[in-house]
Amino acid sequence: MFYSSSTDLEWVSKVRVNTQAVLKRAQQVQGCKVAKKQWQAAWLLKAVTCIDLTTLSGDDTPSNVHRLCMKAVQPVRHDLLKSMDMHDKGHSVLHSEVFQSAASLTALISFFLYLTPVATGFPAGQTPLKTRLEEVRMAVEDGAMEIDIVINRTLALTGQWAALYDEVRQFREACGHAHMKTILAVGELGTFTNVYKASLVSMMAGSDFIKTSTGKESVNATYPVAIVMVRAIRDYYLRTGQKVGFKPAGGIRTAQEAVVWLALMKEELGNEWLSPHLFRLGASSLLADIERQIYHYVTGRYAAYHELPMA
Numbered sequence: 001m002f003y004s005s006s007t008d009l010e011w012v013s014k015v016r017v018n019t020q021a022v023l024k025r026a027q028q029v030q031g032c033k034v035a036k037k038q039w040q041a042a043w044l045l046k047a048v049t050c051i052d053l054t055t056l057s058g059d060d061t062p063s064n065v066h067r068l069c070m071k072a073v074q075p076v077r078h079d080l081l082k083s084m085d086m087h088d089k090g091h092s093v094l095h096s097e098v099f100q101s102a103a104s105l106t107a108l109i110s111f112f113l114y115l116t117p118v119a120t121g122f123p124a125g126q127t128p129l130k131t132r133l134e135e136v137r138m139a140v141e142d143g144a145m146e147i148d149i150v151i152n153r154t155l156a157l158t159g160q161w162a163a164l165y166d167e168v169r170q171f172r173e174a175c176g177h178a179h180m181k182t183i184l185a186v187g188e189l190g191t192f193t194n195v196y197k198a199s200l201v202s203m204m205a206g207s208d209f210i211k212t213s214t215g216k217e218s219v220n221a222t223y224p225v226a227i228v229m230v231r232a233i234r235d236y237y238l239r240t241g242q243k244v245g246f247k248p249a250g251g252i253r254t255a256q257e258a259v260v261w262l263a264l265m266k267e268e269l270g271n272e273w274l275s276p277h278l279f280r281l282g283a284s285s286l287l288a289d290i291e292r293q294i295y296h297y298v299t300g301r302y303a304a305y306h307e308l309p310m311a
């Protein structure tokens with residue numbers, strides 16, 4: 001695992017983001033023409049493989065988490081995939097993000113599903129550091145192979161970048177071999193410059209992915225913020241040779257949005273960032289619309305509710 005030395009924080013202190021340029025680029029992204037017919041279906045199947053299927057609600061129960069995991073194992077109806085001759089191409093979601101401990105769902109891990117608990121005082125990141133580190137260690141002990149951690153926004157808002165680096169690096173060490181996705185909670189970072197700096201610091205401290213939001217802030221994954229984050233990923237890669245993944249999350253609901261996110265990744269970071277090892281869509285209800293659009297592509301009509309019962 002790569003860690004930058006803390007002296008790289010000089011780089012962080014010099015960052016300035018051109019807001020107008022970011023907003024202009026975001027408008028272009030939002031207005032991009034979305035593929036149709038079989039090309040759209042192909043993009044949607046690609047999006048399915050990149051979804052971190054999520055449930056992070058206070059009223060989650062073992063049964064609805066179990067149901068979500070079963071949906072992750074077979075995200076699109078087998079007959080629909082067969083009609084497209086894609087039934088044997090491995091379109092499992094493979095990643096499910098949950099509050100519950102991975103240990104209670106061990107049976108599902110045998111389906112090769114990666115269960116991703118959230119840790120570090122999710123969603124606010126304000127509990128004592130000792131408690132947040134303990135949450136990460138417990139998740140690792142429970143068998144988590146991926147962990148979504150959330151940063152303490154106070155450190156970013158008050159410009160304590162060295163302290164933020166130190167915390168994230170401690171989370172990284174507590175994660176051990178588990179993949180660490182670092183949530184910036186961009187809706188609470190105030191400025192694009194803070195978003196870029198928090199992205200850099202999180203990458204320097206060893207994050208495997210940087211992620212926009214918990215889904216609980218009032219502003220979540222937006223295209224302008226994504227442009228700032230993916231440009232930070234690109235700059236970091238050009239300077240260090242390290243490839244860090246990107247995960248937009250929060251409020252992503254429609255198949256069309258999923259295709260726009262994929263187009264953004266392709267244009268900004270290239271084809272390599274179109275696979276789940278470097279790109280995830282964190283979403284609790286996106287899959288339902290994607291399956292609905294695939295159903296429409298295959299049958300020429302939209303499904304009745306009972307025809308896609310698990311969506």
Ligand SMILES: O=C[C@H](O)COP(=O)(O)O
Nearest residue numbers: 215249250251282283284
């Ligand atoms: O990480 C994933 C987010 O919590 C999902 O947010 P969402 O429920 O708005 O899709």
